[in-house]
C-alpha cells in the first residue's frame with residue numbers, strides 16, 4: 001500500500017463524516033479573491049505559492065507549533081503570489097480552521113491543499129475561504145476528475161491539477177485543465193527529483209491558456225532557475241519556507257526571471 005492509498009482511505013472516512021452533516025454545507029464564500037491563473041500568467045518573474053506545512057509523511061514534524069496566520073502574513077509581505085494551506089490533519093497536522101483563519105487575514109489567492117475525492121470537500125474549502133483547490137490526478141479516475149474539476153470551476157474556483165508524469169499530464173489536458181502542477185515528489189518512495197518537471201515540460205503545450213507549476217523540493221535559487229528554465233511560471237514551496245530564518249529573503253531569492261517558452 002502506498003502513502004497515497006493510505007491517505008485516500010482516511011479521506012473516504014472523512015467524506016462519510018462530512019456527508020452525515022451535509023445540511024450544514026453551503027457554497028457561500030465571503031470574499032472574492034484575485035484569480036491565481038491571472039496572477040501567474042501575467043507575472044514577469046517566477047511566482048511563489050507559499051505553503052503552510054506543519055508536518056508531512058516524508059519529513060515528520062517540520063514546524064508543529066507554527067502559527068498559520070503569522071506565517072501567512074510573512075508570506076504575503078514577502079511577495080508570495082498565493083498561500084497554500086495543508087488542511088489534512090492525520091498526515092500533515094493541518095486543519096480547515098487553519099485555512100479559515102488565514103482566509104480572514106490575507107487577500108491573496110488561497111489554496112486548500114488536501115486530497116479531494118468528493119464535492120463535499122470542495123464545498124468545505126469554499127466555506128473556509130479558499131479560492132483554489134487541488135485535484136491530484138493519481139488519486140482520481142477520469143470520470144471523477146472531470147466531475148470534480150467542473151464542480152469546482154462552476155463554483156468559481158481556480159483548480160490546480162497535479163500530475164507526476166507525462167501520462168498524467170495527458171489526463172489533465174483531456175479535462176482541459178488550465179493550471180497544471182508537476183509534483184516532483186514520488187508519492188511511493190518520497191524521492192524528490194526536479195527532473196520530473198523537466199520531463200513533463202517537454203510534452204506541455206505552453207500557450208496563453210495554460211500555466212505550468214513545479215511543486216515540491218524547491219530549496220534555493222538554483223532550484224528555482226532550473227524549473228524556470230524548464231518553463232515553470234511558479235513554484236509551490238512548503239518545507240524550505242517553513243524552516244527559513246528569513247521568509248522574505250527566501251521568497252525573494254526564488255523570484256527569478258521567467259523564461260519565455262512560447263514560440
Ligand SMILES: O=C(O)c1ccccc1NCC(=O)[C@H](O)[C@H](O)COP(=O)(O)O
Nearest residue numbers: 056057058215216217218236237238239
Ligand atoms: O510532503 C510529503 O511528504 C507528501 C507526502 C505524500 C503526499 C503529499 C505530500 N506533500 C504534499 C505536497 O504536495 C507538498 O507539501 C508541496 O508540494 C510542498 O512540498 P515541499 O516544498 O517539498 O515541502
